[in-house]
Amino acid sequence: MTVSPAYQIYSDADRITHYNEKLASFTEADRPYTRLVFSKEYHAARAWLSDEFQALGLECHSDAGGNLIGRRQAGAQATAPQTVIIGSHIDTVPAGGRYDGIAGVITAMEVVHYLNAHQITLPFTLEVADFLGEELNLWGTSCLGSRHMAGLLNAEMLARRDETGRILGEEIAACGGSGMPPSGARPDAANILACFELHIEQARSLYDADIDIGVVTALPAIDRYAISMTGAVGHSGTTPMHGRKDALVCASGIIQQVSMLAHDIASRSNQHFVATIGKLDVLPNGATIIPGQVEMILDVRSASNEAKSEFLASLADALDEARQKTGCDIDLALLATAEIAPMDSSLQSIITEQAQALSLSHTPLASGAGHDSAHLSRFAPAAMIFIPCVDGLSHCAEELTSSDAIAKGAAVIIRSILSLAEQVAK
Numbered sequence: 001m002t003v004s005p006a007y008q009i010y011s012d013a014d015r016i017t018h019y020n021e022k023l024a025s026f027t028e029a030d031r032p033y034t035r036l037v038f039s040k041e042y043h044a045a046r047a048w049l050s051d052e053f054q055a056l057g058l059e060c061h062s063d064a065g066g067n068l069i070g071r072r073q074a075g076a077q078a079t080a081p082q083t084v085i086i087g088s089h090i091d092t093v094p095a096g097g098r099y100d101g102i103a104g105v106i107t108a109m110e111v112v113h114y115l116n117a118h119q120i121t122l123p124f125t126l127e128v129a130d131f132l133g134e135e136l137n138l139w140g141t142s143c144l145g146s147r148h149m150a151g152l153l154n155a156e157m158l159a160r161r162d163e164t165g166r167i168l169g170e171e172i173a174a175c176g177g178s179g180m181p182p183s184g185a186r187p188d189a190a191n192i193l194a195c196f197e198l199h200i201e202q203a204r205s206l207y208d209a210d211i212d213i214g215v216v217t218a219l220p221a222i223d224r225y226a227i228s229m230t231g232a233v234g235h236s237g238t239t240p241m242h243g244r245k246d247a248l249v250c251a252s253g254i255i256q257q258v259s260m261l262a263h264d265i266a267s268r269s270n271q272h273f274v275a276t277i278g279k280l281d282v283l284p285n286g287a288t289i290i291p292g293q294v295e296m297i298l299d300v301r302s303a304s305n306e307a308k309s310e311f312l313a314s315l316a317d318a319l320d321e322a323r324q325k326t327g328c329d330i331d332l333a334l335l336a337t338a339e340i341a342p343m344d345s346s347l348q349s350i351i352t353e354q355a356q357a358l359s360l361s362h363t364p365l366a367s368g369a370g371h372d373s374a375h376l377s378r379f380a381p382a383a384m385i386f387i388p389c390v391d392g393l394s395h396c397a398e399e400l401t402s403s404d405a406i407a408k409g410a411a412v413i414i415r416s417i418l419s420l421a422e423q424v425a426k
């Protein structure tokens with residue numbers, strides 16, 4: 001007789017597959033899997049999700065940030081008005097995947113299934129959350145719902161328009177939010193015991209090492225800079241090489257330097273460090289014109305403030321050198337910044353204990369990507385677990401993990417919530 005692994009009693013892989021397939025069906029038909037925040041596919045998926053939350057017996061509402069919340073009330077034994085939040089997001093990037101965020105929302109539903117099936121009342125309220133619009137959107141911001149919950153979505157962001165003139169605040173209001181800037185973190189922040197989020201790793205370390213559970217230690221600091229280079233346009237045929245101020249030549253040197261500096265720092269640091277220039281606008285962008293202007297965006301992510309400071313100091317030197325070499329003006333402007341978000345250490349311990357108890361392999365690891373949990377951690381103890389995804393692929397249609405891998409993560413979170421319940425009851 002074969003004995004089933006312990007994690008399997010906590011959730012149902014077939015049901016996870018069903019939820020996953022259902023959510024995957026809400027996509028732009030000719031561009032799977034695309035469910036952009038505020039799109040008709042997004043609204044349809046949310047309507048379905050709201051019905052599912054209610055079928056689970058959750059009291060369903062949208063909060064001021066447009067987050068879809070399903071609430072399971074605390075049992076009568078609760079002595080204090082405490083809350084545990086579990087969730088993630090169901091929006092995708094264009095032509096994204098079926099698991100990024102989605103796995104975390106399905107996990108939250110699996111937690112409720114387990115509690116319902118075992119008629120467990122918790123000594124705290126459990127909130128299942130689909131955080132509004134986590135992915136970077138047309139309004140130049142991300143993590144709309146969790147940012148709002150943390151009190152960090154400001155009036156300037158809410159007033160932004162996309163290319164077609166849609167105002168962000170109005171779109172949030174159409175999702176049941178207020179569309180107004182919050183006056184601070186949610187009013188009951190002091191009563192939030194814990195926030196949990198399961199997510200695919202979106203990198204390959206767990207997959208390569210065949211590890212079930214990543215216990216996330218911190219989410220990276222994220223800084224985005226606009227670098228603009230101004231040279232001089234000229235006829236490509238008649239302007240001699242000597243004395244040219246070619247903004248694209250200047251930009252290419254900076255791109256090389258950014259990569260070299262980041263390689264160097266990453267190789268010496270035991271913490272995650274990456275820097276990328278992924279967006280470039282060349283003006284006037286003609287084959288016979290010397291480029292007079294280049295605008296580019298530098299994205300820097302670091303789990304270490306020291307590494308970031310070292311990089312920025314070296315970058316300043318590199319920009320000076322590029323100015324002298326090319327004669328171009330160079331301007332560096334900070335577009336957005338977020339501090340390192342450490343995950344709660346006692347929640348990390350609980351997660352590690354529960355993974356151990358389930359005989360699942362586990363390891364601490366830092367995230368390379370930002371997540372809703374970064375914002376949650378600004379006002380409450382937050383924890384994330386990562387599960388492996390095949391070849392580390394993410395933000396593409398090939399993104400893949402198994403229902404079994406999600407079930408393992410769900411089991412760890414269910415046991416962690418039960419462990420918290422025991423601590424509260426003491």
Ligand SMILES: [Zn+2]
Pocket residue numbers: 089100101134199371
């Ligand atoms: Zn995500």
